[in-house]
Amino acid sequence: MGSGKTTIGRQLAKRLGKRFVDSDHEIEARTGASIPLIFDIEGEASFRRREAEVIRDLSSQRDIVLATGGGAVLDAGTRARLAERGTVIYLRAHVNSILQRTAHDKNRPLLRTPDPRRTLELLTAQREPLYREVAHLIIDTGRPNVQSMVQTILEQLAALARKSAHASMHSLHATTPQPTSPFTLNVDLGERSYPIAIGPGLLDHADLVVRYVNGRQVAIVTNGTVAPLYLEKVAAPLRAAGRDVLEIILPDGEQYKTWESLMKIFDAMLAHKCDRKTTVVALGGGVIGDLAGFAAASYMRGVPFVQIPTTLLAQVDSSVGGKTGLNHPLGKNMIGAFYQPRAVLADTSTLATLPARELAAGLAEVIKHGAILDLAFFEWLEANMGALVARDPAALAHAIARSCEIKADVVRRDEREGGLRAVLNFGHTFGHAIEAGLGYGAWLHGEAVGCGMVMAADLSHRLGQIDSLQAARVKALVAAAGLPVSAPDLGTARWLELMEVDKKNEGGAIRFILLKPLGSPSIGPASDVDLLATLDACITR
CATH class of the missing domain: 3.40.50.1970 (Rossmann fold)
Known part of the structure; x- marks a missing residue:
């Protein structure tokens, strides 16, 4: 929902010379009732049955561009039918973008809750794997110019057509799989x-x-x-x-x-x-x-x-x-x-x-994005870290795409690290000190950041910003990724000296990126007592 399917779908249909159909509008036309009213009277289960029936009828037609409801993928038959009968384009939107686009839209029954953000996060976690399962193309919407987005889709549709034609001509002689659309x-x-x-x-x-x-x-x-x-x-x-x-x-x-x-x-x-x-x-x-x-x-x-x-x-x-x-x-x-x-x-x-060590180092930055800006993604990582370590292609693809989305959104809002972008350095103040203190290359950057996140979570707990369970979850996830969770003993004076040389510091004060709570960042100093306690607790002696 809120990804721009109707707006982009209409323009795409115009460019392709096809007819545009919206499954929600078709349901309303057939029943004479609005979607919220159907939800209120019949409930979501009944609405999903109507939706599957309408999509079954529409997907049998030719020369149309069909925009489905966001929950249509919940029906296995619908997913199979869409994938078989057409080219499925998943317009992906970040939760923040969806909230902005739907803030004043009263026609969203699933968002009539006290906490729409949490609802969207749960819906995303439930539906994202299904969207990826059925999609032939995945397009991130961000804040697009509609015409530019439509042109991108047209180019990728053309590339898919060329690939299909090439595969048909050479299928008997193919020696390597053809690349999928990105x-x-x-x-x-x-x-x-x-x-x-x-x-x-x-x-x-x-x-x-x-x-x-x-x-x-x-x-x-x-x-x-x-x-x-x-x-x-x-x-x-x-x-x-x-x-x-x-x-x-x-x-x-x-x-x-x-x-x-x-x-x-x-x-x-x-x-x-x-x-x-x-x-x-x-x-x-x-x-x-x-x-x-x-x-x-x-x-x-x-x-x-x-x-x-x-x-x-x-x-x-x-x-x-x-x-x-x-x-x-x-x-x-x-x-x-x-x-x-x-x-x-x-x-x-x-x-x-x-190498496995390099893979683990990359997972540190993936964990970082969830820990500071997306609790639902952090929870997904907790459930899927085994698949990531085993290099499951679908899990890796989702982790990479979501990490890039999170970082791209931060960069868009703060390109030159004037404020918000500094939160991407969660774990880095401690991590950079480890790298410099041991000599560059002794620990991989991701290994140092992973350990640094454990230390930053510990410091967040000592400052009363997260509870002990949240700090333990960060440590457990870092360990599950195969990263170190105990810091080297550089000596207290050397630790402080190295952390004082940090781009985030102001006026000689060490500024830390911390959690408040898990899934949200904060930036600020820490007392000497708390900082020394964290060093003492996290250092291997």
Whole structure:
């Protein structure tokens, strides 16, 4: 509900030369009663039976665009019928967006509750897996321009048609599965807006990277681990399209997120005579994305760049939002720039080659998004962490998409971390101290953040902002992901020294991102007594 199905459906039907039908309007026309009245008199179960009957009739017709009610997917027969008889497009909307769109709409019987937000969260948790089961295309609405959204749908429908034709022609000779259409999310930043495409086999779409490279030259920045796996897959279509491709391969590891590595990128681009229309492509994890993005922001005062994240951590966090930079011996990510990519292409198939430790590191950032901004998502993670650790494709796809939605919404509202965006650093004040104190690379970034979240939850409890059960839930989920929950003993003085060098601090005071309650963030200082108690409780001695 509230995703824009009727508005977008009408425009789509117009562009396709088809007739538009809304199942709710058809039910009202057949019964002579409004949807709320049917709910009041007959109840939801009776309404669902009417809905399934109407959709059964409508889905047998040709040349229509059908908008169904949000709960239509609850009927297994309806799901099967829709998937079999048409192309199903799921318009996904965040709970906040739905609340804004339905705030003054009295025609929503399921939202006539004291707490509409909680109702929507529960409905989303119930229906989301069913939407994904039946959908051929998943489109994130965000705050779209309707015409732009319709054009995106038309392009993806055309891509589906081409894929279907190709599969029919070559099915007897196919040696690899065809890539599925990606879930597309838009980061709405006005003229700096860009898409995030998420899905398996994206790198098998030969034209996907090419479409975001306008200039003649391309510099692909990657590392020695990723290059043998994916570099040629990215470079070959670019060369075939007539692009001049420069390959820059850096050492792999957080310890190489340095000024020296940045200079290697600049040296290679200058030696290759790259011009200001050169597109930088970041192919790798968060280190590569941050370095390549900073290089793109700085080279000739800014050239376009595209993110192709190959680790879970990069796909759910570091590739989204435009933070770029490098580490300094005195502080992590203290030197850099806000610089948005032209696109983020997250091929979830790359996670199959990811070491278990790297997968766990990425799950830390997934947990973070639920802990600070989406309790329903946090609860979903508690129920599905086993599937995520086992790399279940459907579970990973949902976790990545939801994490990107949460972060994209925060970035839209606070691109340059003037206030709200700071909450995305939950666990990072402690985590960055661990990384710097042990030496970059000793712990993975996600491992340090996971432990940092346990410490931040403990501190939140000591400040009376969450109860002991909520703090224990954070610790249990972090442990279930395979992440450390006990911090290293750096010495109290060293801990305080490292935490004082933090971008969130103001006037020399350490500012922490805390929970108040679980699922909601707060930002503020902590007393020395509480902070020292947390350090004492969480450090392994």
